[in-house]
Amino acid sequence: MTVVSVSMPESLLERIDGFADDHGYTGRSEVIREAARNLLGEFEDARLEDRELMSIVTVLFDYETTSVEERMMHLRHEQEDLVASNFHSHVGDHYCMEVFILDGDLEDISTFVGKVRATQDTLSVDYSVLPVEDFAQSLA
Numbered sequence: 111m112t113v114v115s116v117s118m119p120e121s122l123l124e125r126i127d128g129f130a131d132d133h134g135y136t137g138r139s140e141v142i143r144e145a146a147r148n149l150l151g152e153f154e155d156a157r158l159e160d161r162e163l164m165s166i167v168t169v170l171f172d173y174e175t176t177s178v179e180e181r182m183m184h185l186r187h188e189q190e191d192l193v194a195s196n197f198h199s200h201v202g203d204h205y206c207m208e209v210f211i212l213d214g215d216l217e218d219i220s221t222f223v224g225k226v227r228a229t230q231d232t233l234s235v236d237y238s239v240l241p242v243e244d245f246a247q248s249l250a
């Protein structure tokens with residue numbers, strides 16, 4: 111195995127070490143390896159492949175973080191075919207919430223979620239994915 115050096119906030123490292131202790135991992139490397147595998151395999155779902163999917167992606171950020179808002183606007187323009195709808199709301203005293211409705215395939219949705227997650231200074235990123243035809247069947 112290759113030894114790599116990774117920067118992360120002290121608080122995250124403490125949580126990783128605590129998690130390793132609580133769950134019987136051999137150490138932080140094992141926790142990080144498993145987290146990486148989970149992240150990379152997240153969108154490997156045979157039930158969702160080669161199907162038309164709909165997805166809701168929500169992004170929360172501090173209203174003073176205008177760089178996030180700019181990045182979200184850029185993503186919307188860049189992914190016009192994928193983004194069916196997008197709106198921006200204010201929640202609480204100082205938070206912005208960006209909601210994207212996506213219509214596309216698994217690869218496109220996975221790429222979009224990855225780009226949103228890679229945006230610096232977001233507070234939370236959530237998403238759900240649903241096949242379009244299953245949704246139609248459940249209404250019938």
Ligand SMILES: [Zn+2]
Nearest residue numbers: 173199200206
């Ligand atoms: Zn706002």
